[in-house]
């Protein structure tokens with residue numbers, strides 16, 4: 001794992017945006033796996049700026065998002081479809097028919113999940129952006145005795161609903177289910193870019209990057225992937241051993 005720690009959050013955003021922009025330049029028809037949540041907001045802002053400054057085109061790029069709530073229409077401000085349009089798709093030149101998210105409104109969710117997996121199989125993600133939940137979830141793959149490889153419907157942990165309630169008017173409005181890519185689909189990406197910020201995630205960062213590989217912490221499975229880049233702010237990295245067994249170069253803020 002290539003772990004990079006940043007003193008400055010804007011530098012972290014720029015570093016993540018740089019990796020995505022460089023891929024889009026080197027491979028104009030690249031497939032991106034995208035994430036939502038508060039963590040990527042600054043990354044998308046920085047990517048839009050970089051794309052404008054360096055004339056990076058997304059016209060031939062295809063994107064697949066990790067997850068979506070069940071029961072929210074794309075025009076619902078809390079849906080991840082709305083988030084992606086607001087924070088990225090409407091501000092770059094990507095054709096919307098090349099952007100894909102799980103459909104949490106599908107009549108037959110299981111059939112939709114199988115279809116999404118077929119699409120992912122034929123596309124193969126070049127770079128998968130990931131955030132990290134406080135309980136170690138990636139996408140909406142919650143800790144459990146067993147994890148699911150493919151796209152599936154998941155019942156959200158109460159802790160996850162509570163963490164995400166800040167985006168809704170009340171906890172009651174947070175959907176109880178979501179559709180998420182499975183860990184198998186995530187691990188099939190050629191490269192993974194995990195981004196985590198904040199002291200409140202320091203403990204789970206330590207478990208994910210240097211603890212045992214266990215379904216109790218789905219992000220720990222990333223240790224099995226051959227090409228993972230982790231960008232952390234110094235608060236999120238605060239419980240990692242400096243220069244320890246994470247392959248970490250402490251405070252390598254410049255890339």
Ligand SMILES: N[C@@H]1[C@@H](O)[C@H](O)[C@@H](COP(=O)(O)O)O[C@@H]1O
Nearest residue numbers: 036037038039131132133139140
């Ligand atoms: N499903 C999303 C995840 O994809 C995201 O990575 C995580 C962390 O979110 P945040 O970046 O807001 O802390 O929570 C959400 O539940």
